[in-house]
Amino acid sequence: xxxxxxxxxxxxxxxxxxxxxxxxxxxxxxxxxxxxxxxxxxxxxxxxxxxxxxxxxxxxxxxxxxxxxxxxxxxxxxxxxxxxxxxx
Numbered sequence: 001x002x003x004x005x006x007x008x009x010x011x012x013x014x015x016x017x018x019x020x021x022x023x024x025x026x027x028x029x030x031x032x033x034x035x036x037x038x039x040x041x042x043x044x045x046x047x048x049x050x051x052x053x054x055x056x057x058x059x060x061x062x063x064x065x066x067x068x069x070x071x072x073x074x075x076x077x078x079x080x081x082x083x084x085x086x087x088x
Contacts (some may be wrong), residue, residue, distance in 0.1 A: 023076040030055060030080020038084040048081035 033054050034047035041047070055077030059069035 023072065026055065026058075026073050026076035027080045029058075030077035031083040032080070033077075034081035034084045044081075044084055047084045048078065051081040052078050 030051040034051045037050040038044065038047035052074070055074040058077070059071075059074055062073075063069040
C-alpha cells in the first residue's frame with residue numbers, strides 16, 4: 001500500500017507539469033474541496049463526489065455565459081480528490 005502513494009504523487013506531478021495553468025487551478029480547487037469534505041466527513045467517496053459536483057457546477061456556469069463546458073476541466077477538478085486518498 002505504501003508504494004501506491006508515492007507513485008500516485010509522482011504521476012500527478014508529471015501530469016500537472018505539462019498541463020495548462022487552468023487545469024492546475026482545477027486540480028487545486030478539487031483538492032481543496034475534497035480535503036475539506038474529507039476532514040468533515042471522513043469519507044473518501046463523499047470527498048471525491050464533492051469535487052466532481054464542484055467541477056460540474058463550474059462548467060455549467062461557464063456554459064451559460066456564452067462559453068463552453070470543458071470535460072477536461074471537470075476531470076482535472078475530480079483528479080484533485082486523489083489528495084485525500086494519498087495523504088490519509
